[in-house]
Amino acid sequence: MSEKLVMALVGFGNSANRYHLPYLLENENVQIKTIYTPSLNKRPEDQVALEARGIVFTDDLDQVVNDSEIQFVSVITPAPSHFELAKRLLEAGKNVMVEKPFVTSVAEGKELIALANEKGLLITCLLYTSDAADEEDSVDLGGLRKIKKKKIREITGVAGTYKEKKDR
Numbered sequence: 168m169s170e171k172l173v174m175a176l177v178g179f180g181n182s183a184n185r186y187h188l189p190y191l192l193e194n195e196n197v198q199i200k201t202i203y204t205p206s207l208n209k210r211p212e213d214q215v216a217l218e219a220r221g222i223v224f225t226d227d228l229d230q231v232v233n234d235s236e237i238q239f240v241s242v243i244t245p246a247p248s249h250f251e252l253a254k255r256l257l258e259a260g261k262n263v264m265v266e267k268p269f270v271t272s273v274a275e276g277k278e279l280i281a282l283a284n285e286k287g288l289l290i291t292c293l294l295y296t297s298d299a300a301d302e303e304d305s306v307d308l309g310g311l312r313k314i315k316k317k318k319i320r321e322i323t324g325v326a327g328t329y330k331e332k333k334d335r
Contacts, residue, residue, distance in 0.1 A: 171198040175231045177252055178243035179204035179224075182266060184213060187241055192220070203231050228252075232259045241293075242266065250275040253290065257282045262289040 174191070176183055179202050191197050201223045208214060214224055223230075231237060232255060242252050242265045250270045256263045257279065269292040270276045283290035 171196055172239055173198050173200050173236045174239040174241065175199070175201040175203065175234070175237045176241050176243060177203045177228070177231065177256075178241075178266075179206075179210065179214075180243065183241075183243045184210070187243060188217075200237055201225060201231050201234065203228050228255070232256065232261075238262060239264070239289075246271060250279065253279050254282065257286060257288055257290060260286065260288070264289075264291050264293055266293050268292075 174197060176187060176199065191199055199222050202217065203225055205226055207224055207226050218224060231240060239262045240256050242249055242263060244252060246268050249265050253263050253265050270279065279290050
């Protein structure tokens with residue numbers, strides 16, 4: 168078996184708990200090492216459960232930026248923070264996935280892509296899409312379909328947080 172992908176999450180809100188953690192925690196090829204959140208103990212039960220699995224919580228972004236073991240970071244924060252966070256992570260040599268919307272301007276997007284290319288890193292945007300949705304559950308985005316979150320839960324069976332899925 169190959170080495171696990173060591174990653175961090177930047178953000179610990181609804182999206183992290185509903186759409187990221189349920190899959191990442193079940194993936195035997197992924198190790199979530201650190202979760203950065205400026206609001207420690209905002210979700211105390213969830214935080215304690217994840218800490219029991221060995222995941223470190225921090226309110227110091229430098230702990231993610233300076234950790235040489237972390238290879239990949241998911242940025243799951245409000246959109247206005249995406250550019251600065253992604254840029255800082257790329258500059259530190261991290262591969263980065265940014266939740267939609269990627270950034271707030273085309274210029275910011277071009278700058279991040281150029282920086283990633285210059286450093287030989289991955290920068291990508293997560294869009295919730297699926298071929299399983301019908302037209303009334305999607306919005307046409309010029310060839311891509313943005314699926315409503317409710318439909319994603321129906322398709323994937325993820326009804327809530329990782330704890331709810333685990334308890335099934």
